Amino acid sequence: MVPYSPWDIAAAQAIIAPLAARKGATLPILHALQDEFGYIDAAAIPLIADALNLSRAEVHGTVTFYHDFRSEPPGRKVIKLCRAEACQSVGSERLVAHLKQRHGLALDATTADGELTLETVYCLGNCALGPSALVDGELIGRLDETRLSALCGCRAGAGDRA
Amino acid sequence: MSAPVRIFVPCDAAALSVGAETVAQAIAETAARRGLAVDIVRNGSRGMLWLEPLIEVETAAGRMAYGPVTSSDVDALFDAGFLDGKPHALAHGPTDQMEWLKRQQRLTFARVGVTDPLSLRDYRQHGGFKGLARALELDGAAIVEEVRVSGLRGRGGAGFPTGIKWQTVREAVAERKYIVCNADEGDSGTFADRMLMEGDPFLLIEGMVIAGLAVGATRGYIYLRSEYPHALRTLTSAIEIAEHAGILGPSVLGSAHRFDIEVRLGAGAYICGEETSLLESLEGKRGIVRAKPPLPAIAGLFGMPTVVNNVLSLAAVPWIMAHGGKAYADYGMGRSRGTLPVQLAGNIRRGGLIELAFGASLRTLIEDFGGGTRSGRPLRAVQVGGPLGAYLTTAELDTPLDYEALGAISAMLGHGGIVVFDDSVDMARQARFAFEFCARESCGKCTPCRIGSVRGVELMDRIIAGHERDRNLAVLDDLNRLMTEASLCAMGGLTPLPVMSALRGFAEDFRRPAPAANAAE
Ligand SMILES: Cc1cc2nc3c(=O)[nH]c(=O)nc-3n(C[C@H](O)[C@H](O)[C@H](O)COP(=O)(O)O)c2cc1C
Ligand code: SF4
Ligand code: FES
Numbered sequence: 001m002v003p004y005s006p007w008d009i010a011a012a013q014a015i016i017a018p019l020a021a022r023k024g025a026t027l028p029i030l031h032a033l034q035d036e037f038g039y040i041d042a043a044a045i046p047l048i049a050d051a052l053n054l055s056r057a058e059v060h061g062t063v064t065f066y067h068d069f070r071s072e073p074p075g076r077k078v079i080k081l082c083r084a085e086a087c088q089s090v091g092s093e094r095l096v097a098h099l100k101q102r103h104g105l106a107l108d109a110t111t112a113d114g115e116l117t118l119e120t121v122y123c124l125g126n127c128a129l130g131p132s133a134l135v136d137g138e139l140i141g142r143l144d145e146t147r148l149s150a151l152c153g154c155r156a157g158a159g160d161r162a
Numbered sequence: 163m164s165a166p167v168r169i170f171v172p173c174d175a176a177a178l179s180v181g182a183e184t185v186a187q188a189i190a191e192t193a194a195r196r197g198l199a200v201d202i203v204r205n206g207s208r209g210m211l212w213l214e215p216l217i218e219v220e221t222a223a224g225r226m227a228y229g230p231v232t233s234s235d236v237d238a239l240f241d242a243g244f245l246d247g248k249p250h251a252l253a254h255g256p257t258d259q260m261e262w263l264k265r266q267q268r269l270t271f272a273r274v275g276v277t278d279p280l281s282l283r284d285y286r287q288h289g290g291f292k293g294l295a296r297a298l299e300l301d302g303a304a305i306v307e308e309v310r311v312s313g314l315r316g317r318g319g320a321g322f323p324t325g326i327k328w329q330t331v332r333e334a335v336a337e338r339k340y341i342v343c344n345a346d347e348g349d350s351g352t353f354a355d356r357m358l359m360e361g362d363p364f365l366l367i368e369g370m371v372i373a374g375l376a377v378g379a380t381r382g383y384i385y386l387r388s389e390y391p392h393a394l395r396t397l398t399s400a401i402e403i404a405e406h407a408g409i410l411g412p413s414v415l416g417s418a419h420r421f422d423i424e425v426r427l428g429a430g431a432y433i434c435g436e437e438t439s440l441l442e443s444l445e446g447k448r449g450i451v452r453a454k455p456p457l458p459a460i461a462g463l464f465g466m467p468t469v470v471n472n473v474l475s476l477a478a479v480p481w482i483m484a485h486g487g488k489a490y491a492d493y494g495m496g497r498s499r500g501t502l503p504v505q506l507a508g509n510i511r512r513g514g515l516i517e518l519a520f521g522a523s524l525r526t527l528i529e530d531f532g533g534g535t536r537s538g539r540p541l542r543a544v545q546v547g548g549p550l551g552a553y554l555t556t557a558e559l560d561t562p563l564d565y566e567a568l569g570a571i572s573a574m575l576g577h578g579g580i581v582v583f584d585d586s587v588d589m590a591r592q593a594r595f596a597f598e599f600c601a602r603e604s605c606g607k608c609t610p611c612r613i614g615s616v617r618g619v620e621l622m623d624r625i626i627a628g629h630e631r632d633r634n635l636a637v638l639d640d641l642n643r644l645m646t647e648a649s650l651c652a653m654g655g656l657t658p659l660p661v662m663s664a665l666r667g668f669a670e671d672f673r674r675p676a677p678a679a680n681a682a683e
Contacts, residue, residue, distance in 0.1 A: 023464065024426075026446030031388070031427050052446070065448035066429035068388055080389075084350030085545055086581045088595070089508035090536065122432065122549075122599065124389050125353040126176050127581065128211040128506060128513025137391050141179030 004038035086127035174207035206361020208275035209515030274361035293480030311487030313499030318472030334467035346435035349548025351579030363400035369476035547576025552663035594622035611654025628676025
């Protein structure tokens with residue numbers, strides 16, 4: 001995955017300006033910022049509010065409503081693991097337990113070394129070939145413990161992250 | 163050297179998820195190494211997902227299917243002579259003759275998996291733009307009438323007649339109107355919208371343009387869930403191609419009509435599939451559900467009359483316009499007319515997309531098409547219609563897929579997703595999950611849903627732990643009734659559906675011996 005840029009006000013403004021003229025531009029702007037920086041820095045909120053003539057509270061309210069928008073930079077790799085019903089039926093919860101028990105990895109968290117962010121998602125539209133995950137934007141089907149460990153940068157069954 | 167052999171390797175996200183990209187590369191490299199000329203076409207998926215990556219070779223005898231192919235099979239396939247359609251352990255013969263496909267009635271999905279999704283030439287050669295051409299000869303009222311005659315009902319879940327919705331928007335007087343395509347496809351167990359957008363994006367574009375002509379709208383938005391990055395890329399390219407070709411833009415197919423489409427991404431909120439929450443989100447706000455009335459058809463996006471339709475509703479329209487509403491209505495049963503793209507998912511041996519006239523039974527789909535569970539264990543429960551849909555027992559599998567028939571057994575068809583569970587499922591846990599999901603995804607506007615879902619999780623925890631079961635089951639009953647009756651929208655209003663159906667069909671799971679305290683999670 002392309003590494004994210006460090007937060008930069010001038011760069012953020014350059015992203016916001018051309019999008020601001022669109023109707024209902026808040027989400028397109030937030031997506032563009034997150035694509036660039038990996039998260040929505042708190043300092044982006046007044047910039048968006050100014051550009052769109054909204055109150056900061058409105059922009060803040062929008063940012064926090066949506067699960068997608070992070071308030072912290074993610075790890076170098078992002079794995080979104082599906083935990084919706086169709087994936088449950090083929091063992092997604094077993095995978096969650098495996099991550100926790102074998103590797104000490106928790107969902108919806110970033111590892112202390114900043115290598116890996118694991119996120120919960122509900123359905124990736126791959127429900128006949130689950131369990132599924134989106135790994136840095138790449139869809140993976142029929143996940144099992146071994147593959148997931150490898151994706152997380154761990155050996156299957158090994159106690160800790162390598 | 164002879165003409166290159168055409169080989170189809172799907173670029174559908176499901177096929178990619180099990181290795182289609184490396185297979186395409188292996189074929190290209192092997193052919194180059196052997197000095198053979200091949201033309202690799204990236205098509206959509208035929209929907210036989212358990213066979214993905216399913217590759218096809220074009221031969222004099224038609225397209226021959228091989229699957230599931232891994233990159234390590236490729237050399238052996240060349241050795242066996244697959245370029246001439248010769249037999250191999252992975253061969254299935256002519257694709258069109260495969261039972262699973264032959265038994266379907268593909269109207270909406272006719273081209274998906276057959277053509278190159280971004281080739282306008284393919285699209286036209288396979289009947290594309292005939293519906294739009296006909297619509298351009300009619301006035302808006304006549305288009306609406308054709309859709310009304312077809313009996314098409316919204317495929318997003320609520321099953322509202324599309325013709326009536328369009329008529330309302332058409333009759334509304336306003337300076338601007340909008341067509342909004344609901345591509346939020348949030349239900350677990352559903353992927354038909356995704357497959358269509360990735361496999362035949364021009365069909366959705368054509369459907370939206372026709373909707374615009376019908377109601378007098380010149381701008382459309384596709385609200386696409388962010389979990390679909392592949393569909394985003396395909397749609398973005400397709401819109402660009404359609405603009406260059408004069409299908410979108412100031413003069414649709416050379417007519418005096420304008421139509422533009424923009425894709426907007428959601429941001430991981432299930433509730434934004436609900437149409438008024440979706441409109442708020444498109445306006446750049448929190449996805450808080452609006453009270454109705456006013457209907458979006460009267461005051462929708464930016465306060466203007468707006469058609470909000472699911473991907474599959476809009477994608478059904480070109481066929482209806484090309485063949486007539488009557489021809490569409492000839493398929494189906496009762497008040498459910500036409501075809502339904504069913505999505506067979508979860509613990510199923512042969513999962514995928516099956517488009518059939520309404521009326522086939524769940525058993526036909528799960529047993530004949532699906533071949534039972536993937537695990538090989540006995541089937542125990544089937545959830546139909548997404549996270550707000552009921553869990554059915556094996557005794558209910560003869561129910562036909564029809565809006566009213568499912569309603570009659572306190573279930574719902576929703577977006578046509580069927581999720582199969584084997585006997586390892588714990589239905590008390592599934593009931594707990596229904597509340598947990600509602601608590602996470604509730605927009606928070608009304609108390610029965612916002613607070614009720616949290617209370618539901620707590621109650622289920624106590625019931626699972628064996629704490630005062632009778633009393634807590636009685637409270638659960640009250641809570642279900644309250645949420646059903648007092649929630650503003652179907653999120654809170656239907657969350658009790660999976661819960662009550664689990665209680666009804668799988669009562670024993672709510673009475674299991676409590677797990678030892680230290681074994682609890
Ligand atoms: C909680 C909730 C989620 C919904 N999610 C979707 C969805 O993802 N896609 C969709 O088309 N309709 C969804 N709907 C239904 C829409 O509100 C609306 O009925 C539909 O978009 C109308 O289009 P149609 O008539 O073509 O079905 C949802 C409804 C609710 C209550
Ligand atoms: S039922 Fe739930 S999702 Fe629907 S309006 Fe009320 S709080 Fe929002
Ligand atoms: S439920 Fe996991 S991909 Fe749909």
